[in-house]
Amino acid sequence: MKIAVVGTGYVGLVTGTCFAETGNKVTCVDIDETKVNKLKSGNITIYEPGLEKIFLRNIKENRLKFTTNLVDAVIDAEIIFLALPTPPGADGSADLKYVLGVADQLGKILSGYKVIVNKSTVPVGTADKVKAAIEKNYSGVFDVVSNPEFLREGVAVDDFMKPDRVVVGTKSESAKKLMSDLYAPFVRQGNPIIFMDERSSELTKYAANSFLATKISFMNEIAQLCERMGADVDMVRSGVGSDERIGKRFLFPGIGYGGSCFPKDVQALIMSSDEVDYDFEILKSVEKVNARQKLHIVQKIKTYFNNDLRGKHFSLWGLAFKPNTDDIREAPALVIIDSLIEAGATICAYDPEAIPNVKKQIGDKIKYAENQYEALVNADGLIIATEWSEFRTPDFEIMGNKIKSKIIFDGRNLFDVNKMNELGYYYKSIGRK
Template sequence: MKIGVVGAGYVGLVAGTCLSEMGNSVIIADLNEEVIGTLLGGEVHYYEPGLKPLLQSNIQKGRLSFTTDTAMMVRESKVIFLAVGTPQREDGSANLSYLESASVDVACAMNGPKTIIIKSTVPVGTNKRIGELIAGHTSHEVRIVSNPEFLKEGAAVDDFMGPDRVIVGVRDEASEQTMRSIYDPFMRTSDRLMVMDPESAEMTKYASNAMLACRISFMNEMAKICAEVGADVADVRKGVGSDNRIGSKFLFPGLGYGGSCFPKDVRALAHLAEGVGVEPRILRAVDDVNNLQRYLFLPRVYNEFGENLTGRSFAVWGLAFKPRTDDVREAPALDVIRELVKRGAEVKAYDPEAGSSAGAALKLLGVTEGVEIVAEPYLATEGAEALFICTEWTEFRSPDYDALRDSMSRRIIFDGRNLYEPESIKAEGFTYHCVGRPTVTPD
């Protein structure tokens, strides 16, 4: 099938590349000339495991191409995925201006009947609105399908190639058939395509993200209670998660969730709820708990070092909002660094992949001095009085304790991802603070 994609970001590029891998002929259009230039050179402008080789092999086979010319892409394609960003507006609602503008671009270039598939995460009612918008700019027949994406950054290729389910919101039989022919190749073992109306498809995406965010905030609240009553959240988590009505995933306490999806989607759903007269008490609580969680260690830091951190030197490991990505959108590490620097500290930070995106994001947050992004973990800890762990990259799980002891000026770890067993860290000679477990100090 001839498929077009608008948006070469974390979703559009993965979707387009995986669709070309199945034999489709795919053109991905993006307004960003630098991004398209990078892709045309066979490189990927962000870090996503497994994406680059797949992209290169499909470019080579002539099935995958890139352009800034959306109109050309539209003329060449039978179906068009819209995968542009839907960021948060100040009032918490989803900003649909990119989607609307992409839809108008597509509508104006139509040269025959098309199926337009909304992949971006959008509020309920957007399918209908976009349908009306497009109909106002073309006389060609157009079907609008909602097909929210559930891939996880860091495992995006595997998720797209073997999805748990594919949600498809359609209003007619022909659209369902089109979606089946696109997705059948991804579901040879079992049919996981779920067909519903577009409004339910739109809502399914928000409800899924809200549920996952809710589990994280719930466990973070449990961790706080554990810390006060002398319980160990690591044991509690295992005990709770082993109930198969509950399950063990997304129950890790930590510095809270970040990224380009959970924070904005929880708020957009809350905004949507308020707009229809439903008070989103749970959603607000999930967001509130999460917003505070990233500052969890600060009172302990002030207790140890005082509120004025001038002259103090700290290390941060992990800048991405989660491992296996270089995405730092709403990453807790950025707020931790901003707070430390604001109080006068010097921070050296390391991330296996997100160093440059974090550097750029910190500048946008106004953090231009007091932080240095370094290329090695033990360069970050050189002279540091404490180490903060903000992302659970696997390479942090078994650190070189000799290198840590040698490089740090004091041996204090604030572990925001509960990577270590407190007693073993204590035996290595470190004071160890983590989430929902007792702090330990060497004897």
């Protein structure tokens, strides 16, 4: 098939590259000329394990192209994917100006039957708005489809190539046929393509992410209870997660969720609920719990140092909101950094991928290390904010020689409590004795 993908951000680039990998002709379009030129020259613009290999292969095979010209991208396309930003407004609602702006342009250039697919995470009713925006300038036949993405940063290529399910919102039989043909190579093992109406599809994405955010916040609340009651959250998690009705995933306590999806989608669903006069109390609590949890480890640090962090210097391992990505959007580490600096502390941080993005955002507010051990030099304590694999089994002898004080505040529960005691560390984690 001939496919256009409008937007070359995280979702757009993964979507376009993976569709090209199954033999489709894909043209990705973006208004950022610098980014497009970089992509044309074979330089990938995001860090995502496994993506660069198939990105380069499909450019070489001439199945994946990039342009700044919307007309060139969509004129021959059978399916047009909108993978555009929907940033939260001041009130938390999703801003649709980019989606509707492109829809307005499409109305002026469409010819013949096309399927326009909302791949961005958008509020319920957006498909209707996109259709109306196109119809202002185009009277031909077309369909607007909702096809939300369920990609996890760090494993997005696997998620796209072998999806648990594909959700497609459309009532059009013509669109169903095209979308079925497009996704057939990805569901050969029998995972379903679930067809539903557009509004249900749009809500499905928000419901899925909000439910996962709720599981995370619930376990963080249980961790708070464990610390107060003398229980061990790892044991509780094991007992709870073995119930097949609940499952083992998203039950790990920590310092809160971040990233581009969960915070934004929870806020947007709360706002959408308010607009139809429904008070979504659970999600409002989830948001409150998550904000508090990001500062929980800071409170542990302040308690240990008798609420006086002036002149204290800390090593911080991890800046990305999760491992295997360079994404720092809503990252708990940034909240921790701001709080510690406000209290008078200094920080030296290390992250395998996210340092350039943090430098762009906060500059020289902190120091940056070349590796995890360099970050420990003269530190009054180590803070772990992201569970990168290389942090899980460090050389504790090197650590002990580098760090000024053998103190660790572990926001991701990476180490065994008893082992850390044996090694002579003061070790505080989340929800464990």
